[in-house]
Amino acid sequence: MRLRPLLLAAAAAPLLALAFTAPPENAAASLPADAEGRFNVDTVHSMAMFRVQHLGAGQFWGRFNDVKGTIEYRPDAGEKALSFDISIDTASVDSGHDGLDRHLRSPDFFNSKEFPAMTFKSVSASPAGNGMWKVEGDMTMLGVTKRIAAEVEFTGAKTMRDRRCGFEAVFTIKRSEFGMNWGVENGSLGDSVRVIVGLEGIAN
């Protein structure tokens, strides 16, 4: 009967040891070695999608086909451990309808001829656990720069032919703050735009 406490203690010991040796949150959120370094965005396998409410009813989706830039992960760089420098070609907007695309490229919306790119440059990134990061950065659209916060999910890293890593960023902006106001005043088109950017990087 004296063996019972000893057996319990023996069974609990590994759990206690695991508890005390568990990595801190930052380390748990750190990315695998395959994700370290500088990556160029794979323009074929990356895209940005946006969603906006139309006529107060449905959610309308569109996408940008040309996304380029760089992703960099340096574990020892503190709040700049993870950084993004992304540029989206506004003329690549694709709603699936030619006439609507023309309207979206016009000065009513993205004014692609004057502002061929909208950009995002991160300024800080902090891990939020479970492969999630909170990334803050400056987004520039129509010549207006605003600080935004994005939730970024690390989606994977692997070496097959090239060394690749993937991220998915989600954020919401108010387009009127950037000077894009078509349909905002009368509510025909929502002001809030939810943006999802899927990025795949190829190591340099």
Place this chain on the structure above:
Amino acid sequence: MSPTAIAASTLLPAGFVAAALLVSWRPWRRTAADAAFEFGSFALPLAVAAGWILALRLQEGEAIWSLRQRWHWLVVAAAIAGGVAAATTLPWLRGWLAELRPGRGDALVLNLAAILIAFAFRFTLHLPGADAYADRLMLLFVVLVPAMLLWPAAGREPGIATGAAFWMAATGLSGMAVMGGFAKLAISIGAIATAAAAAALLAASARRPVGATAGIAFAAMLAAATAAGRAYDDSGLPAAFWHLPLASLLLLAIPLPSAWGRVGGSLLRLLAIAVAVGVAVAAMASASGAFGTPSEEDEAIPSLYGFGEAAPYGADVRPSA
């Protein structure tokens, strides 16, 4: 954009023009011998300019004053066109030029105004794609020629004819802009069209021409609107079609044989202008796919790999920019 907002953007400026004309012309006190009869009132160019600026402000909101986007400078262009055209009515200026060039003072002041507006546009309207020297020269030419050729007609022709011609050209340009995808510009040009219609109706009822000062202002503003429409259009429509509505107005300046009579000549000119504007609008409809024609972009994707043949996985099948 709701119908109410569109109506407000187009009809308010027209009301503005009508009010300005009624006050400045005072048609209830017709004085056919008035020296300013054909020259025109200072109020009309100012009213048309204010109407266009109001329409642009209603479309773009306060951001229009930021001049952040190049097309925002249309408000500056409108102010220049309206202000310079109105300034030609300054008595001391007309008097001084009349002394300088006896019998040709009014022509001189109006031509100088056209030249001044054209050069001011050259330095204020830096629209996309217009940075090349040839394009800037083109802008100068496009503003200068109509402004110099249209004021004599606007001071001579029956008000209904000149106003109707400006209305047709502006309506056509507005339609082209909307098919090009630039609705804010289209609606604001609609304001110029309704202003021209208001001027035409009032001029007809008052039995007087629209006036030379208005001729310069309308021509210059339509030139600026044409330049903006063309600059932002990516339908592939050749530039000549964009210039056709404005160029067709030059028919007003061509004298016709007296056998046609004043009314017959005016009707013939209006018919020719309507045809030219219709051709430009139809060309834009075709280029923009409004007739349902598949665009080049749609056709380019299958043609990269042959009809019916799937692209290899991972290949970039997007047409190059």
